[in-house]
Amino acid sequence: MSDSNMTDFTNPSTFILLGIPGLKTAYVWISIPFCTIYAIAVMGNFTILFIVKREPSLHEPMYYFLCMLAVTDLLLSTSTIPKTLNIFWFNSREIDFSACLTQMYFVQCFSVMASGILVAMAFDRYVAICHPLRYSTILTNSVVAKIGLAVVLRSGMLIMPNPILAKQWPYCRTNIIPHTYCEGIAVLKVACTDIRVSSYYALSVAFLVTGVDVSFISVSYIQILRAIFSLPTKDIQLKAFRTCGSHLFVFLIFCIPSLFSILTHRFGQNVPQHVHVLIANVYLLVPPMLNPIIYGVRTKQIRNSLLGSSLIT
Template sequence: MTHSNTTDFTNPSSFILLGFPGLEAAHLWISIPFCIMYTITTLGNFTILFIVKRESSLHEPMYYFLCMLAVTDLVLSTSILPKTLSIFWFNSREIDFSACLTQMYFIHTFLVVESGIFVAMAFDRYVAICHPLRHSTILTYTVVARFGLAMVLRGAVVIVPYVLLARQWPYCRTNIIPHTHCEHMVVVKLACGDTHISSYYGLFVLFGVRGLDIAFIVVSYTQIVRAIFRLPTKDARLKTFETCGSHLCAIFLFYSSSLFSSLMHWYGHNVDLYFHIFTGNVYLLVPPMLNPIIYGVRTSQIRDRMFRFVIFQSS
């Protein structure tokens, strides 16, 4: 199959991922921060999973949700990094059409799953602070498991139309994707004909699904802040608010980077292509890398047990 921009075909057997077009000579250098981020992501999230599994005192809803977040982050980063690094290291640019759609499905499914997990974590903090005596009866192991299953099923179902629509469009312009991975809007832009339905559905997922998640989180934290300000002493207010600090940092990092990247697709027509590709990778790679660091540093229970394990292993 020819890789020309004028190729005339409707059912491509594969796409060509360019990585950072025009910077092929620098791909090896660009791969270094990508490789470092993936290493930190893998080690950090597996450490969270190991610490929580090992310490029975951490077998609580908050840490189960944190484990779900760690697994989601591992899937997100693994969905794109191996292929991206193969482009940088081996110039392996071709990706099968079905593999491209599968990658797109996993990326966007687990973005929705991660958003849902943040909602579940906000609900956990709300119950823990506003209804502390009922926390263990409201958030039982069964409820936590159902929360996790519901978030996965929601993400899996909501993103199915992405793939179904992308599969039915004719691709008569080109099979070249100027990106490091198969992102939804990047693939849709290659299709011929009227693809407004895909664009509108993408907006629905952005504002209708994640927007509702953000609204629920805002409502939860409004109630949390009200409960905190009703506490009698400043020390009590600070100590209670600190239990939400890591969660708020992770939420801000995830939603701000994701929203910025999505808006760039819609309104950043005059922005350099390199910046589009950069932001398209940042929102998928940086939060999974920083989440275990944020929770490891700001959550004393995890930090203390991590230090204790390191000291025990080195002694």
């Protein structure tokens, strides 16, 4: 298909994903870290799922939430990276219109879902540290299942209007999207109509989800920090600080690039396009790679189970 910027269609059968504008000659080199990080993410998250399923002592709320995060990370990264690598390696840039909207929905849905699970994990740590004697009665299997269902329903319902609205708009200027995947606002920008309804809704959802989740996580960790200061020894305090710090670091790595991508589409006209596209890929690649390390390998029970499995084999 031609890369012409002007077309005479109203509803395209396909879109063209340009990849990373201006960096086409470097695609082979760029694909190496992309592929490596994705492979680590897949291997790490599947390892977490395998260990938790295999080890009965890990059948606890904390590890159930960790498994939810692992599944979400796998789905989030897999919804975009295989297509991105196809662009880098085989110049396979066409994507069906319906597939594009589906990809847009799943990227946004799994992003909101991951954020919700991080909130649930912060709540789990709050109960474990601040109310240890009531932990098993507060976070029962039934409560964990309800929290997981609420996270899924929240993300699915909040994001559903985005592809529905996007499908209604006419696309009569171009079918070329300067991105590696069907990022929401990047798709809407090629529509030849007033997209303020979609734009304002997407922005509202982004800030609502981020604001609510950051607030809940902040409250949880403030209470956790207050409990930490009352711990008897410096060693225990330092260990708790490390755990909290690493968890907050993962949330910020996930949250900041996502907000940057959304705000750049609207207000960052001076930001180079290739920088924007690269950062938009960071929160789809880096957190799924880091989460198994931060929440898994650094967790004593999982580390011991992993070492035990290695010794057996």
